[in-house]
Amino acid sequence: MTDWRGERDRALLALEREKHPGARAEAADLLFHLAAEDASRAPELSEALSRLLSDKQVAVRRTGVGMATAVLPTEELPGFLAIRLADEESLVRLEATGRLADLARPDCRGTLAQALEDPVFEVRFEAARGMAALKHPAGLEILVEALEEELLRFRALGALAELGDDRALPAVRRLFHRLLLPAFDRTQAAGVLAKLGDPDGAQWLLKRTVRRRFNWAQDRALAVELCGELKLPGALERLHAIVSDPKDDCRGAAARGLGRLGDPKALPWLLSLLDEPGVREDYRLDAAEGLWVLGIPEGRDRVRAVLPVFSPEARAELSELIQEIP
Template identity: 65%
Template structure:
């Protein structure tokens, strides 16, 4: 097995000696991958982080932001990201704004507000998405405008659902009723409508949960829980408890997001069923954890050793660090 420290040092040396921009960017990304393979390595990448963030090439600095999320503490990361918002490179500003949006920290609202004025539309969108996560409507018009952008509209709909501002209703209704809207996007729009109390959104989501062979069914199932569709508790239960239903995992995640304690024993039954597919069991773990009940959390910790694949163990470790 290759020594990861030797690989790190070799890749860093290649970055310093290489002159071709693409090759240098690839080397920087490889350094991030090496660090990401094992969280315990983070402390040994501090000097590498400083090197990437100080690089003259924007793509390398952008990779440095990704490395910073692995190396820096929760207290250190916001300051570093905020400092990158003034970078001359568009990619760096975009990466930093998106990372700040993902943090959803109230103390960073001012930083996001400034980026709503950035000349680059994609950066303004990331800032608006972050403001929506903070339940602030300053970026509402940017999110509505993004419904006309095929590359952004799915995430824009998700942000509008999270924001929950009724001023978005006319635009979302128009999009939802449009011709040739892709199934996933129409279902996502239905989720926004349901979140805002519109009956047509509720009805659409429930109907999609019955379309067993539709590609967007899993999304509809999970959204029923996330936006707390009336009547979804029993609907999701029936899907969860059907061994032949391919959307059992989506139902488990949806029940966790629904937040009804009645779902705990149903989720525990799937989570602790060692004969069930591992991905379904992991979805049940996610649902149990999101319910936030002490009994469920204790049972999650108790069954962690029954998952054997490295991927499952890594996912569990990350989940246990999250606040329910």
């Protein structure tokens, strides 16, 4: 068993004595990891949290803001993060806004709306992403602008899909048809188009699910899962073919997609993959996820029954899913 308290104390000592910024940032990251790894440690890590938040190094304080989401009670987070939105350092404001967006709480809408006026675009983007999660279009123009930012584009597309505002269609269409666009971005854009009712997006996704012998597409798994999530016509048959093929490396994506597709016909196919002799554990985990999301009692009972046979890492991941989707 890991001596996490010893690791905590060594990290705190490094913050006191170490002068190299990289080493101090690593110590802060370790404290964050210790908190995120086990929620029961929160009471004993509160002092470490205070230490991070008062540090002179911006990167350490930023990590402290992230660590707060693992240490503080849920009801305290909106107020805590709102205070950090006034920090003079943009990286701290960026972390606080992103964490606030991830909460997806309606009572945070006013605070996020204020962050839409931040002088730094990346902070405004995180606020817009949070507003999209609340189905509010206030940050629509910021999300559209972020489509031109390579490092933000994929998440901007995800936020636009979540928002579901068809006013974004012209911008997403232009992006989708852009030459030399990275494959993942084009497939994500196709998903947004499909969700907003553009048939070109659905056609692209279904075409991208086809397995080509000499043309392996890195974004194929994303296309496979999106077909199920968006419930595209023809998706059931395509995902069935993929999940049933022992030689197809997108079986896991197809299993997750079938769960999100929500068709009861998928139940025996997912059970078959879950129980397939010698199948890789990650495929079995994907099948279990698909069964749980599908929501049919027989499938969920089977997931509960096989939970103990998974590795500790896979069991922890599946247990978290079970808690998230009761």
